[in-house]
Amino acid sequence: MKNQKLELTWIGKDKRPKLEARILLEDAAKSYHAPTRSEQAIFDNRLIFGDNLLALKALEQEFAGRVKCVFIDPPYNTGSAFAHYDDGLEHSIWLALMRDCLELIKRLLADDGSLWITIDDNEVHYLKVLCDEVFGRGNFVANVVWQKRTSPDNRLRLGNAHDHILVYGKQPLIHQKFNQLEIGEARKKDFKNPDNDPRGAWASTDFTGMTGHATASQFYKITAPNGKKHPPPEGRCWAISELTFEKLLQENRVWFGKDGNSRSRLKRFLSEMEGQNAWFWWGNDEVAHNQEAKKEINALFGAKNPFDTPKPERLMKRILELATNPGDLVLDSFAGSGTTGAVAHKMGRCWIMVELGEHCYTHIIPRLHKVIDGTDQGGISKVVNW
Template structure:
């Protein structure tokens, strides 16, 4: 039989994600059959005097409809908790690290973390044509299915499938589009995303971001000076910068915290005239080009008459100048003979700090070589990553758009620079920010024709040191960085310092489990296969010591909108163990029969148990026990909803 998600995904079209979002915000424009009432919508537009035919353009590329469809699909994977980590070093941590395909992880988080993430920083593959990107999707549909989904003819289908394993612009955009679409849903209304990119895809990224986030929500294109010296072997230019595109969910309500003021900047303020309003510094009062009406003579206290320099004028009108002069806000120098300057008091500066500019110098936020050297030293002198980002670079982004309790996400975690940046920022301002990292378990080896493990081109050092995949290195980096931060801040470390994480693997069920699902008959009176066991770490052939029940429960809780640190209560019905969260009872394991049903109904009838919903794993129930439970719940005075999941 098909799983619930498989049934849903068969109905998904390129505009499904958009329609779901529209239905959530404008349900009044949908008919009972779920169709959108376009005529009603047009009428509303006309009544509000909006030009529905206004000019505009958008970026088209091979695979766009496929990418849009991917954004609307349900996950086909399960979330497997790493119980060894989660009961050990990560037991009390609020941070999360997911190993798996970030598209699947983003799908899993759509309910639990919708509108909850404050800031996203990502450093996706740059698509330079140097083996740093190849489109990974294998199109797990038949040609007939693809043609039907998107209304393609044979030539169009051939073009779509041509992006497989390629690094073309269309392939890169098809890869990025659904991930950005899903990421947008996770951001709060005042949330912000930083996307690192270089010249190869900068213009294309800008266009799809304008489409997904809205061009009105574009905040900046930051230029990061990543190199401090030219590469003289370059034929024409030696690139010295990368970009970060910055978009907000709703730019109308977003305001930066600003850059923290340095001691050097504060030292520029003084109070030479003992002004009771406190320390100040003076600004040039002339501006250019000249504004005719703002050119007028000013008499200094010493009696000297001065005018603005040639081609310039005063920045204040004559009336405004007189007002500032009367308020002792004009400074003529200690001898009263200088050109007038405007006094700006430190007490009147923006409480949020210095407004950031769009060019970030390497002296302020670090450069690429510095980041490589730092990470190499942290990892015991071994170079595992070629181009990591500096911690200070990501930390500045965090400073600008987060508060002390923010959630920061990076779904291209790489070397986990973002995780360290979050931890360091918490030390700097005593914050309690939490991170969510996602990293594909990209292997550091491949299997040769003799069946032997052979290190990849850039993975030899990591492979020889026992790291089988990139995500393992990232997690080890977080541990080492946290240990260093603890050592460096031993005397001032907060009691609730969180330098660890809970770890989850997002994986597809095995072929055998999928075959068992296909063969399952819900009308059987006997169960021949323990379906729960197929979802354990052991059956999935991954480390972590998770039982099948723990995997299913973790996956369901995320689906139902619960965070990963939710309180789970164990409930016993005789010798059967179930789990309860809020007013939802989860029944997963085999072994539920009439005895447990009677006990459940008795506890509900005596108000010993307060339930609204029972969620059960359909593969663990034969038809007779399932019907008995259904009928029993229907007879209760208080309504309890039964949800069967497959």
């Protein structure tokens, strides 16, 4: 049984339509760029109108191994019929389409690239197993929980408040390469300076650890300024050796509480931090919610011509901040209203988007024109100085 390969099966799994290679034809009349090239401008982005399997296949020759971040927000398969697309495929057909799409995406990803997929409870568990099959379980990074609502759904006794964002790398431990986030104002408020340290505000952090791999040098008693001796708490050790601790003590980086008697903690100075790490919980105060996304879309297209299921620009900004740097290539093959391209563009990333529906013309093109012209001052424009 050891090393047995577990797979998700469904009716028709082995029926694989052969994808004929297609050539992408440029519609030069629709090409659009700013009249002058600014420092941030990137002139070579692509919007592809068509089915994503065919489009991804067509991109393979030029872009295999070059895409730094793929974000997809596929139809969640909830059984809904939205104004611009249907969201109710038979479960096994949905799985087959997703499998084919994931395989193509994997080939396009750079070795240090990552894939981010938004999805809800209807299909997330099946999609997780499917992604494990295509990407390998070892390349699973996270199931980020995004708080998409602002309040409970009154129609339901137990209502959904979040979407999942499944994150995979092409290689294991990709998260080590993710960028840190800028330290937000809310987090900065945790930093104080009760001892007037000339290095400025700091926050104290615990430095106890689990004993599993601890060495003898991590079990020592720390003498607080008032003479009280503190061993590590019951069942724990210190995370640093006594030698390191002494050095930090000399540098005034240890805090024993206002009374000088408490168990010690380390001082972490705001001035020495380059950024903060992200975690798996993304609250809507940080990355917005569906209502904010709707407002952004209404501001762009008017309430009479909305797109039903856009993602907020701040959510996309968070993903691109973590997974990419300026100039990197971002791909979204379920583009919808074009949020990924709009945000990538404002953040100086290159982008490729694919969309099958007519809203490719009615929504994405006008949206990106506004971004390129600088007349879209909504979403993240002001924050990124677009």
